[in-house]
Amino acid sequence: MFIYPDLTQALHRFWAAGLVISPWLAGVDEDGRFDPVIHELLSVRARECAFTHWTEAERGLVLNDLAAPERMAQIAVYEIAASTAVHLAHETFGELDVDETLALEAMTRVENFVGQHRFGTLLQLYMLVTSWENHNALLYYEEIPERAFVRGTWHRPWVDYSLSEELMFGALLGNIRLLRRGESRFVLLTDEGRDVLARTTKMLDKAGYFRQRLTMLHVSQFNLFETYEQLSGEIWPQVMEQRRQFLQWAGVQMGMKVLELGCANGVLTFDGGLTDQVGPSGFVVAVDPAMSMLARARSKQKRLGIDWVSFRQGRAEELPIEEERFDAAIGVAFLHFTDRLQALREMKRVVRPGGTIASFHPLKANLNVPFFREWFAPILELAAKRNDQPRDFLLNPNQVRDEFEEAGLQDIESLEVSIKSSFHDPDKVVQHYIRGVGLFGEELAPLPWKARENLIEELIERGRFVCDQYAESERVLYFPGQWIKGHKPFNQSTEL
Ligand SMILES: C[S@@+](CC[C@H](N)C(=O)[O-])C[C@H]1O[C@@H](n2cnc3c(N)ncnc32)[C@H](O)[C@@H]1O
Structure with missing residues (x-):
């Protein structure tokens, strides 16, 4: 079984660097978060960042030499920068609209974190939180149609990319599996996946992640609560x-x-x-x-x-x-x-x-x-x-x-x-x-x-x-x- 190391300290350093990962962003509409210019800007910068820092040594650190899907590093950078930019828009203006300045500030924060704490740590945190989000949804629903899973329709509608890499990787680790029924395929949690969920829940709870997530949700709700x-x-x-x-x-x-x-x-x-x-x-x-x-x-x-x-x-x-x-x-x-x-x-x-x-x-x-x-x-x-x-x-x-x-x-x-x-x-x-x-x-x-x-x-x-x-x-x-x-x-x- 793939076991995450204790990432409590890393998570605290991640917050101290002013970074967030997306799950608290409930309420964002399903068309995605950004206009195409911001999306493109973040995609290009994420690609560059991953290309420079996702080295063999980092792969060894994160995955014990398991072969991760190539795009995962780039997606992680994009998603963390995108979530951070929306968080900054809330913090700075009390709204969800991200302009170029906020997008660049978010990207700078990601790069500073990578410079100080290794790229592998950033990726581990991303994988920890998003795998919790995926497994938690599978536990709740018991099964999710493959199409809904890869689009994040039921559990992560704010993501701007397909979750097919995460599905593949979860299957490779033995945490999730696919079931064919008639013409359709469904995603399910395995027993190993349940174990991983229990462990990651414990670790994230101890690190204060759920409390932080709830606080962010409260503040963003209040920002939008006009009445x-x-x-x-x-x-x-x-x-x-x-x-x-x-x-x-x-x-x-x-x-x-x-x-x-x-x-x-x-x-x-x-x-x-x-x-x-x-x-x-x-x-x-x-x-x-x-x-x-x-x-x-x-x-x-x-x-x-x-x-x-x-x-x-x-x-x-x-x-x-x-x-x-x-x-x-x-x-x-x-x-x-x-x-x-x-x-x-x-x-x-x-x-x-x-x-x-x-x-x-x-x-x-x-x-x-x-x-x-x-x-x-x-x-x-x-x-x-x-x-x-x-x-x-x-x-x-x-x-x-x-x-x-x-x-x-x-x-x-x-x-x-x-x-x-x-x-x-x-x-x-x-x-x-x-x-x-x-x-x-x-x-x-x-x-x-x-x-x-x-x-x-x-x-x-x-x-x-x-x-x-x-x-x-x-x-x-x-x-x-x-x-x-x-x-x-x-x-x-x-x-x-
Ligand atoms: C229910 S409103 C209360 C507003 C007002 N004081 C009243 O008399 O109705 C709660 C306010 O607490 C704010 N809040 C949330 N977390 C806070 C925190 N950690 N420190 C200070 N205020 C916070 C929210 O943004 C919100 O505006």
């Missing part, structure tokens, strides 16, 4: 008032310097009253990783003429901000998207001694309510197959309190509020909860692309049926929400 404010107003009708009350409870006052995390399009910043509460004698810096959300927040700012706020791109775990700059670091509905401990430590770093750290986020709810069970049955079934509860982003109150303590915060206080959620219009509910804020993102992310799209369509259909069966007053859930705050100690020696 967030409108839908959250309809679905959570009381939350705007709760945002205001939370700010008061957190002690935000006139003249304060406040850092806001996960500001999205400025819904707490402006509509929730943050800039009003600090007033022009204070200031707000608001941070979010999703560029298109920030663009909307900035146009709101222009319209309102408020100049004591500025917006920056950034993640709570790695703030682009110097130490002890703020009186408070706060946010609404963002903590559950972060590596919480890391985010809390960063928030603590940027506030002055005695400064406040506060968050308002949704908590674990009882989802075992008849209308909800019926509507979201396909997701509950995915969890039931594992003898588990569905994986959602809802937090456990004690867990967050413990993390506040572990981050070294003091005088921790929390309060539970109730967030009313109305389930009226199935299209809007599914758009908001599933495609937008990603309530069950962790459940959906590992599904092959088409299975995920089909499941979302099914949820809309089921929603229509449920809305006919249950009265409007029955289609309501109350999510508990937590307000929690703590303070940075004055005396650093008391920190944990």
Whole structure:
């Protein structure tokens, strides 16, 4: 059996070089990603890169002298550069369109990585991730028609080339096989392939790959979620008032310097009253990783003429901000998207001694309510197959309190509020909860692309049926929400 070496460190270096591999790019239409000029540019550069670096020594390193299909190296370079370019478009402009500058920047990153860490490492990573994607889809579907497999129609519709090389290579390694039935041929996973899938899943999980993939999916979803404010107003009708009350409870006052995390399009910043509460004698810096959300927040700012706020791109775990700059670091509905401990430590770093750290986020709810069970049955079934509860982003109150303590915060206080959620219009509910804020993102992310799209369509259909069966007053859930705050100690020696 061909066994991948432990690529954890290599994967971390790959991310540090600003590179990504495509599977998170769900939602890209099936016509491919680029106009022909960009496609040609990347193809030529990928061919050159592979020609120069795919030497005998590298082949030995990657494949233990197995004969890999010739085009594989070139495809790997193309695919990594292409995915990275789309990722850069998201990061830089909050959209999917790639221009020549971004394509060249992506290619430069690939070449730098190859220069520092060998071409073979790049290829190993590509093979590891894409074989996981192929095997995972075969496990889910049990069999995929050969034509759909090589076109990636069910599992990798974003690729711009045929997967026939990967099919051949998988067959050569004994991980997948072809079955003829009548006129058609189907691709299946072998027992060896199942073993390889189990091993690679374990390795990728340990390396943090699935978490990274989910985060990217969240941010790209948010970039494309234009109706967030409108839908959250309809679905959570009381939350705007709760945002205001939370700010008061957190002690935000006139003249304060406040850092806001996960500001999205400025819904707490402006509509929730943050800039009003600090007033022009204070200031707000608001941070979010999703560029298109920030663009909307900035146009709101222009319209309102408020100049004591500025917006920056950034993640709570790695703030682009110097130490002890703020009186408070706060946010609404963002903590559950972060590596919480890391985010809390960063928030603590940027506030002055005695400064406040506060968050308002949704908590674990009882989802075992008849209308909800019926509507979201396909997701509950995915969890039931594992003898588990569905994986959602809802937090456990004690867990967050413990993390506040572990981050070294003091005088921790929390309060539970109730967030009313109305389930009226199935299209809007599914758009908001599933495609937008990603309530069950962790459940959906590992599904092959088409299975995920089909499941979302099914949820809309089921929603229509449920809305006919249950009265409007029955289609309501109350999510508990937590307000929690703590303070940075004055005396650093008391920190944990
Ligand atoms: C549900 S919205 C909350 C928006 C707003 N704060 C509100 O009051 O509704 C969550 C936001 O968190 C952002 N986000 C995701 N990951 C993040 C991270 N690691 N750090 C900070 N914000 C993040 C998303 O881009 C999104 O804009």
